[in-house]
Amino acid sequence: MSCEEPTTSPTPENNITVVSSDGKEFLLDLKLTEQSETLARLISNFEYDRTDVKKDPVPLGNITSAQMQKIIEWLQHHRYYPKWEQNDIHYSTSFTFETWVEEYLNIPNNEMFELLNAANYLNIPRLFSTICRIMASRITGKSAEQIRTVLNIKTDVKNDVYTGIPIQEDSSSSEDGMSEISLSPSPPPI
């Protein structure tokens, strides 16, 4: 899907400032924030869409500047797309994505994981759904052992509930790699 982008120049009145967890400020067009249910609700509650209301910067303590930049790139690309409508979720054996989306999400798994958390926090349904589908596509068609490797899951079954027979724990996988991923980035220094 592609949409033609009308040429409009943003004015200072229709912007808000958001502050990432590492203290970096981003100027966001109000039109872009419509894609984020969290931001849209905040703007509506504080009436930031009115020109006579003073707009304080919005702190986004769960989102780093790198994630915010990536999200803004997404919002700008989908600026003129119609509102996202969630269809019924169905399992799939094949997944197709726009070329732009494939390039956009051709990022390391840990970055995608963080981006999914950010999309979930900001409630950007199109981005959230796309990342979930991309993640599912990386699992589909893989054997149990491959899934174990891709998802870094170790066995926690001591005695199988069906057979009662002890199951060997898988010592080959470890969750050490997860510690590198920060779910809640530390707040900016005061």
Next chain:
Amino acid sequence: MAVPPNTKPIPILKLPFIPLNYIIQHFYPLTLLDFSLLSKKCRHIIKSTNLVKYDMGLSFQPDEYLIRFQRKDTLKFFFSINILRERNKYLQTEMRPYSNNGNEVSIEFAKFWVNYVCDLFRTKFNLLFLDSNASIDQMSAYLILNTNMKLLQLILAF
């Protein structure tokens, strides 16, 4: 799709429930089965997600699609005897899929996997597929599976 720049594991179990649930709903049923075999936690995650909205059937027909998921008369997906036999090892069972004479699907094998799949997808089977020379054991399969059975529809192939 382009190959991602690295192959670092995706710590999917660290996701909040909503995104995790959303990802899982996109899994193909065989992937769901494999995912459930990885750990007890994975099994519970699948069980907590309302995934299967199809009629489930047990089949002793020659196609060897032991567990079938259907919507009306359309087969949506299946777990064949081979698929299930290959996964015996994850449940530490060496249950043989065929009875001693080698021709007939073992009722115990069917029972084991039907119970597992019913428990996993929190569903009950309501279709029994038999062919014309089904054994007495196969015809009475519903008796040993009655805890995982709802109103049964018998489908015979001649």
